Amino acid sequence: MKNYLTQSFLDHAQVEIPLICGPMYPCSNPELVAAVSEAGGLGVVQPISLVFVHGYAFREGIQKIRSLTKKPVGLNIMVEKGVGDFFRRAVDWLDVALDEGVRFFITSLGDPRWVVEKVKRAGGIVYHDVTERRFAEKAVAAGVDGLILVNKAAGGHAGSLPSNELLSIMQEFGLPLVAAGGISTALGFKEELDAGHAAVQMGTRFIATHECSAGDAYKQAIVDAKAQDIVMTEKLSGVPAAVINTPYVKRVGTDVNPIEKFLLKDRNLKHLARMAYSAASLFSLKRSITKDNPYENYFQAGRSVEGIDAVESVAAVMGRFRQAIGG
Ligand SMILES: Cc1cc2nc3c(=O)[nH]c(=O)nc-3n(C[C@H](O)[C@H](O)[C@H](O)COP(=O)(O)O)c2cc1C
Known part of the structure; x- marks a missing residue:
């Protein structure tokens, strides 16, 4: 059943199904982004x-997606x-995206x-990723339109709280709340909406779809893995990230060494250490889809x-979510 905040989300995003295919470094290729929008999410x-992995100049990449779907992305x-050159680029990317x-x-x-x-000057909408109340307070004060509640089951950099706890903490803000993490089935989707999430x-x-350009070994590893095969590693970016416990992860371990730990915790050094880590992780994650090998x-x-x-088409996956809400 649609609650009124689901309708707000649908109005904000201008879509038919209250479902977002979240941004994924390095897995968000233009064909995947376009296919989800084309299917109603x-x-x-x-x-x-888009730029560093899939090789598009930013505007060209947006135009590529626009050539594949006329629906909103x-x-x-x-x-x-703090994130150096990427901040300057983020400002440019925002301007170009608005222009497109x-x-x-x-x-x-x-x-x-x-x-x-x-x-807001362009009449657009902003939702902010949050994992804790204090981040939500700051975002709400800044005037965001909705919150994405990244829970402890999420892929990427997970939060620390379960979905239901985040929902009850954030409901007081009265904004559309989007559940992020741990959901992949039509039943799970419907349960999160019924619990009070807007989307x-x-x-x-969506990595395990034909439209995602990740390699076959990566997709098959997702199909084969169970929840207990997901481990958190600090080695990628200095903060815990969820990965499949591949032979490579088993070999290199998941903890940073004591010197790295010190650098990441030290008040003066942690910023620099995180930046170095983030840069290194951009390279090693790019490799995860260009070199499709669980041993490396x-x-x-x-x-x-x-x-x-199963690895399926985006249309087949989205069809089940549409059906779950009686669409
Ligand atoms: C491979 C991968 C990369 C991700 N990269 C990003 C990212 O660059 N930025 C971001 O905000 N979220 C990122 N996320 C989080 C997703 O947008 C989304 O919130 C999360 O995947 C939801 O959990 P789920 O994987 O259980 O569906 C990533 C997730 C995955 C699985």
């Missing part, structure tokens, strides 16, 4: 992935000023105020692997 562009913007007609933005990390100000964001489910690579995925038992 909201495909979201991960700009670093979203853009992920990392708002943190994108009107739905998902912000993550930091204070989204500068994005909200620009996007659901999924990532892992990380395969990022969340516990939602449990509900994924």
Whole structure:
């Protein structure tokens, strides 16, 4: 059953199904983003992935997606000023996206105020990723239109709280709330909506589709994995990220060594250490889809692997979610 905030989300995103295919570095290729939107959900562009992994100049990449679907897509913007050159680029990407007609933005990390100000002037919408109440307070004060509740089961950099706990903490803000993490089946989708979420964001489910350009070994690893095969590693970016426990992960382990741990914790050094880690992780994750090998690579995925038992077309997957809401 649609609650009134689901209708707000559908109005905000201008879509038919309250489902977002979340931004994924390195898995958000233009064909995947476009296919989700074309099927009635909201495909979201991960700009670093578009440019650095899939090789598009940013505007050209957006135009490629526009050539595949006329339906709305979203853009992920990392708002943190600390992430060096990527911050300057994020400002450019936002301007280009607005110019190309994108009107739905998902912000993550930091204070989204500068994005909200620009996007509102263009009549657009901003949802912010949150894992805790204090981040939500800041985002709401900045004027965001909705919150994406990244829970502890999510793929990528997971949160620390379960979905139901996040929902009850965030409901007081009165904004549309999007559940993110651990959901890949039509039943799970419906349950999250029935619980009071306005929409659901999924990532892992969409890697195991024909339209995602990840390699066959990565997709098959998702199909084969169960929830208990997902482990958190600090080795990728210095903060815990969910990966399949591939032979590579078993070999290299999941903990940073004591010196790295010190660098990541030290008040003066942690910022620099995280930046170095992030840069290194961009390279090693790019390899996870260009070199499709579980013995050499990380395969990022969340516990939602449990509900994924085949590589399918986006249309087939989306058909089940449409049916779940009686569409
Ligand atoms: C491979 C992978 C890469 C991701 N990269 C990003 C990212 O670059 N930015 C971001 O905001 N979220 C990222 N996420 C999180 C997703 O957008 C989404 O919130 C999450 O996948 C939901 O959990 P699920 O995988 O259980 O569906 C990533 C997730 C995965 C699986």
